[in-house]
Amino acid sequence: xxxxxxxxxxxxxxxxxxxxxxxxxxxxxxxxxxxxxxxxxxxxxxxxxxxxxxxxxxxxxxxxxxxxxxxxxxxxxxxxxxxxxxxxxxxxxxxxxxxxxxxxxxxxxxxxxxxxxxxxxxxxxxxxxxxxxxxxxxxxxxxxxxxxxxxxxxxxxxxxxxxxxxxxxxxxxxxxxxxxxxxxxxxxxxxxxxxxxxxxxxxxxxxxxxxxxxx
Numbered sequence: 001x002x003x004x005x006x007x008x009x010x011x012x013x014x015x016x017x018x019x020x021x022x023x024x025x026x027x028x029x030x031x032x033x034x035x036x037x038x039x040x041x042x043x044x045x046x047x048x049x050x051x052x053x054x055x056x057x058x059x060x061x062x063x064x065x066x067x068x069x070x071x072x073x074x075x076x077x078x079x080x081x082x083x084x085x086x087x088x089x090x091x092x093x094x095x096x097x098x099x100x101x102x103x104x105x106x107x108x109x110x111x112x113x114x115x116x117x118x119x120x121x122x123x124x125x126x127x128x129x130x131x132x133x134x135x136x137x138x139x140x141x142x143x144x145x146x147x148x149x150x151x152x153x154x155x156x157x158x159x160x161x162x163x164x165x166x167x168x169x170x171x172x173x174x175x176x177x178x179x180x181x182x183x184x185x186x187x188x189x190x191x192x193x194x195x196x197x198x199x200x201x202x203x204x205x206x207x208x209x210x211x212x213x214x215x
Contacts, residue, residue, distance in 0.1 A: 005034045006068055010067070021092070021095040052158065058080065061078065062078075062079040113140060113144070157169050188202050
């Protein structure tokens with residue numbers, strides 16, 4: 001829906017609170033961002049999309065004066081609500097999802113844990129102390145990875161969807177499936193621990209199939 005974008009700055013600062021960037025126009029400093037222009041014919045759709053994506057508990061609409069070189073323009077912006085609430089926030093001048101620590105340091109830590117716990121894979125037998133040490137470290141990596149996936153889907157699809165609905169939608173995302181395929185992921189099966197006869201086939205592009213039971 002955006003017909004153009006250009007880098008701009010605006011007076012104020014960003015507070016990064018619990019991983020969420022909140023704009024404060026009353027603070028000293030300047031914040032770097034992007035000015036988006038929408039197709040006039042789809043303007044209502046654009047505002048509805050943004051408003052439905054960003055939670056009203058965290059943001060409200062405001063008007064600011066932007067600066068791009070020598071040019072100044074008035075623009076709408078999402079200002080942070082209740083900046084004095086919650087945990088202590090970090091003051092930053094710029095924010096981008098691709099530099100989120102979860103997607104860099106977090107994923108690196110997942111890879112490190114997996115490599116240290118099972119550099120050559122895991123043989124489920126025999127049942128030894130070494131096996132359980134590897135298992136629990138892999139379990140820790142698995143839970144960390146899913147925390148990262150849930151954070152990504154909240155930024156990608158909006159926080160209002162339930163986590164499993166966001167994950168399901170991720171499996172339908174063309175860019176995600178292409179990235180999984182490019183990573184060399186292997187297909188396989190997952191067994192439901194509640195019913196050992198029920199298996200779910202996983203594809204090499206990240207999609208999960210329907211549970212199947214042997215005939």
